[in-house]
Amino acid sequence: xxxxxxxxxxxxxxxxxxxxxxxxxxxxxxxxxxxxxxxxxxxxxxxxxxxxxxxxxxxxxxxxxxxxxxxxxxxxxxxxxxxxxxxxxxxxxxxxxxxxxxxxxxxxxxxxxxxxxxxxxxxxxxxxxxxxxxxxxxxxxxxxxxxxxxxxxxxxxxxxxxxxxxxxxxxxxxxxxxxxxxxxxxxxxxxxxxxxxxxxxxxxxxxxxxxxxxxxxxxxxxxxxxxxxxxxxxxxxxxxxxxxxxxxxxxxxxxxxxxxx
Numbered sequence: 001x002x003x004x005x006x007x008x009x010x011x012x013x014x015x016x017x018x019x020x021x022x023x024x025x026x027x028x029x030x031x032x033x034x035x036x037x038x039x040x041x042x043x044x045x046x047x048x049x050x051x052x053x054x055x056x057x058x059x060x061x062x063x064x065x066x067x068x069x070x071x072x073x074x075x076x077x078x079x080x081x082x083x084x085x086x087x088x089x090x091x092x093x094x095x096x097x098x099x100x101x102x103x104x105x106x107x108x109x110x111x112x113x114x115x116x117x118x119x120x121x122x123x124x125x126x127x128x129x130x131x132x133x134x135x136x137x138x139x140x141x142x143x144x145x146x147x148x149x150x151x152x153x154x155x156x157x158x159x160x161x162x163x164x165x166x167x168x169x170x171x172x173x174x175x176x177x178x179x180x181x182x183x184x185x186x187x188x189x190x191x192x193x194x195x196x197x198x199x200x201x202x203x204x205x206x207x208x209x210x211x212x213x214x215x216x217x218x219x220x221x222x223x224x225x226x227x228x229x230x231x232x233x234x235x236x237x238x239x240x241x242x243x244x245x246x247x248x249x250x251x252x253x254x255x256x257x258x259x260x261x
């Protein structure tokens with residue numbers, strides 16, 4: 001989700017501008033949802049890291065300095081610590097769906113480390129009224145390797161799908177801080193361990209009744225990764241705009257091979 005004028009959200013609340021913040025979010029979401037309607041739009045809620053938030057106006061007042069923000073105060077856990085900000089995002093999504101009648105907009109929770117976190121986030125989503133609509137879908141980013149062991153539990157909570165965040169998944173599987181340039185040679189989404197996790201997430205998600213997508217750089221950069229994803233039955237692939245044509249051809253060729261096999 002977007003931010004307002006590069007001002008830290010908590011500074012906006014401090015200034016009594018919470019409603020302005022919510023409205024700006026709703027306007028941005030409305031633009032995207034309307035552009036793709038009736039096709040579904042899965043919106044990932046905010047997942048700024050502390051070092052990114054500190055760069056905003058007022059950020060230094062509210063953000064801690066962390067040695068490794070990549071695995072720090074972010075994602076689902078942050079929503080539980082600051083539910084007032086999360087509620088504004090939820091209200092913006094609900095406004096787009098109800099007031100603007102764009103029911104193709106859905107929500108995805110990023111960087112969920114534990115089932116405990118996700119359960120509490122789901123309770124906040126339910127309290128917002130979004131879940132009263134049977135057509136509303138709640139998704140979860142699959143970035144933390146722990147999700148490999150909780151897919152059935154996530155499905156039991158009412159989660160509809162997962163989207164693999166291959167960048168963070170690679171970072172956490174290989175122990176490589178992707179903000180550290182000295183470690184760049186070790187960061188490879190094609191590593192056997194990462195590819196194995198991608199396979200297991202796709203297969204495991206389907207076995208649990210979840211849909212499975214992927215976002216991250218890998219499908220846009222490595223055709224061989226895209227081919228494997230198609231072979232393993234992934235439901236959708238997010239790619240960079242400049243890679244749409246090439247990746248579409250790769251997907252079509254991989255699907256054709258499956259049909260002829």
